[in-house]
Amino acid sequence: ALSAKVSTASGFGTPWWLTVVYGPQLDDDKVAFMQELRDIRDECPGLWMLCGDFNLIYRDEDKNNHRMMGRFRRVLNDLALKEVYLSGRRYTWSNEQSPPTLV
Numbered sequence: 001a002l003s004a005k006v007s008t009a010s011g012f013g014t015p016w017w018l019t020v021v022y023g024p025q026l027d028d029d030k031v032a033f034m035q036e037l038r039d040i041r042d043e044c045p046g047l048w049m050l051c052g053d054f055n056l057i058y059r060d061e062d063k064n065n066h067r068m069m070g071r072f073r074r075v076l077n078d079l080a081l082k083e084v085y086l087s088g089r090r091y092t093w094s095n096e097q098s099p100p101t102l103v
Helices: 027-043 069-078
Strands: 002-006 016-022 048-053
Touching (some): 016 027, 027 069
Parallel strands (some): 016 048
Antiparallel strands (some): 002 016
């Protein structure tokens, strides 16, 4: 995970934190990753934006694999994280091939 404190131009507005993540593939690593998210939150007081690819799901309709879903939901709830909804696109990832794989 990469975190940075972001200040607004000319000192106007409230500074905030930005953390960008790419979640691990293996379930054992995902448990440690979710703890790392909690630890990062403790280090970033105030406004915080967390974004990236978590490689986790929190809704049934996202995928068929539910093994880590409950644990991830608890992390989202405990950290009071809100999803920023994608507007205008159905897929968030493409392999950029022809024909493309869209996920």
